[in-house]
Amino acid sequence: MTRAWCGAGVVLMVTAAVACGDSPGKAVAEMLGSPTAVAREARLISAMADADSVGDPDAPLARWVLPKALSEISGLALTSDGRLFVHGDEDGQVWEIDYRRGLLLKRFSIGAGAIKADFEGITVANDVLWLLASNGMLYEFREGIESAHVEVRKHDTGLTKACEFEGVAYDATINALLLACKNIRDKQERNAIVIYRWSLKPDSAGRVSRVVVPVASVRGSNGWNSLQIADITVDPQTGNYVLLASKERAIVAITPTGGAVFARSLPEQHEQHEQPEGLAVTKDGLFLVSDEAVKGPALITLYRWP
Helix, strand or coil: CCCCEECCCEECCCCCCCCCCCHHHHHHHHHHHHHHHHHHHHHHHHHHHCCCCCCCCCCCCCCECHHHHHHCCCCCECCCCEEEEEEECCCCCCEECCCCCEEEEEEEECCCCCEEEEEEEEEEEEEEEEEEEEEEEEECCCCCCCCCEEEEEHHHHHCCCCEEEEEEEEEEECCCCEEEEECCCHHHHHECCCCCCCCECCCCCCCCEEEEEHHCCCCCCCCCCCCCCEEECCCCCCCEEEEEEEECCCEECCCCCEEEEEEEEEECCCCCCEEEEEECCCCCCEEEECCCCCCCCCCCEEEECC
């Protein structure tokens, strides 16, 4: 494993490594049980317990510095059992990260060779993973073991001309993927949030539907006229859609029918989010934000939710 250091609330991420003669499972188990990993998780649990009673509730609970291979980290996705998968921007590599301990557990690839695309989002639906490209193409695949190349199915949503996509999530209540628009082609809707719903029932009539929400109806007292959505997730407790806008450093929550829940800025007074690209909300009350590398390294920051 690579060396880790702590300081000023920042912990460098440890990379999973398989020792000679060890199985990947054994190596990961040893890493998760290491003194460093145990101490990190204990600090996070303590910070979560104290967030509502002392200090600043908007302060980061933890911040993980990512390796150069994830400098262009984009989407985040949580499995049903609470594991985190992330991906980069240009090739079909997927990483599993233990977000509570700051550990890289494994990496695998989609396809027999190196699949290149402008990947902008990842989600999990019924234990199947999906990557979304900016042109609306979807890549369906199963989780792989360390260094594996997994089979992949490509789906054309037919939405290439609708918008430039950046963010995908799964709404289990309607069994559909939510495809969030970053740049909307229709000029009349550029001051709106546009989310396409792509049903996972291939024989369903009207497989594609959408939600259009004027930014003015959900921005509250914020001065945003438009929002360039970078990622979308579903709050596991409420079912609301939570959206991250990178340029505006904004977080917006809406109901599945488009009603306003809240709108606020990222808590930048503690640490500048240079280029926020991905978000996830955990079942145990954490909000995860990933930043691409700009002036500094790529990061994953953990906050208390909501």
